[in-house]
Amino acid sequence: MNLSVLGAGAWGTALACSVAERHPTLLWARDAAQAEALQRMRRNERYLPGIGLPQALQVTADFDAAVRHGAGGLVLIATPMAALREMLARLPADPGLGVLWLCKGFEQGSGRLGHEIAAVVRPAAPRVGVLSGPSFALEVARRQPTALVAASTDASLREAAVDALHGDALRVYTSADPVGVEVGGAVKNVLAIATGIADGMALGMNARAALVTRGLAEMTRLGVALGARPETFMGLSGLGDLVLTTTGDLSRNRQVGLRLAQDLPLAQVLAELGHVAEGVYSAATALQRARELGVEMPITDAVVQVLDGRATPAQALERLMGRGARPEH
Secondary structure (H helix, E strand, C coil): CCEEEECCCHHHHHHHHHHHCCCCEEEECCCHHHHHHHHHHCEECCCEEEEECCCCCEEECCHHHHHHHHCCCEEEECCCHHHHHHHHHHCCCCCCCCEEECCCCCCCCCCCCHHHHHHHHCCCCCCEEEEECCCCHHHHHCCCCEEEEEECCCHHHHHHHHHHHCCCCEEEEEECCHHHHHHHHHHHHHHHHHHHHHHHCCCCHHHHHHHHHHHHHHHHHHHHHCCCCHHHHHCHHHHHHHHHHHHCCCCHHHHHHHHHCCCCCHHHHHHHHCCCCHHHHHHHHHHHHHHHCCCCCHHHHHHHHHHHCCCCHHHHHHHHHCCCCCCCC
């Protein structure tokens, strides 16, 4: 099966490396100079330092050639969420084209999730979906054991994802609930910022466990209100990704929280990070959509206040701890 990966950042490169030895794989880089360097040097030192590219993996800056290569198999969009609409719009209007995106979050401005963007941009192309789950790119590139979930309302696309990606080091489960999978992928990034702040303030393991657990409740409430299945949030894209992102030091969003706990300005934190942390952009949108649906998300609200500079981490903690008691469920 031919595979094309659109986006040569950390996650796109890692997934391309993972599958290139089993399937003809073409990695597309937006920048021609980057594509030439990757093809020649066989490394992506900016995003995956120390990881060699398999000799079977080919790299190009020719978008049309990349799409043609994956047309009979799968096209995987591995750009940040901000570029998903552009990528979907550039694809041919072929209803048989199988497309999965790897980005997690809400689109800035519209507030849409990936499946909502696809419904607008590609209404006549049903073979679309999302690949998500607990997955640090570096570990995937190292072929360390990883489990993901491919979610789509199209059964043939789910089967194609398993055929293409499932292997010795990568297990791929399937789901018919792309809404739940996408909400989990978006909200866990916000909660990782919250947990990073708590750990940066040395609040202890009890506080971390409380944030993860109550954060999962927030995530589930929002997802169900948007039409997701509640059981999805106990799976890989919900609890699994939440645990990884809130506790793993490779998490960019957790790193943002750790630095915010030092009272550093957000602009400085993001500049030093050097990579996209989707939770920073998803927090306000998640809160807005929750309010429109009458869903309470106090942890997300606290993160937004800190990101906006309307509260210090200490003040946000005081407000959370000062909330009245209530039933757990």
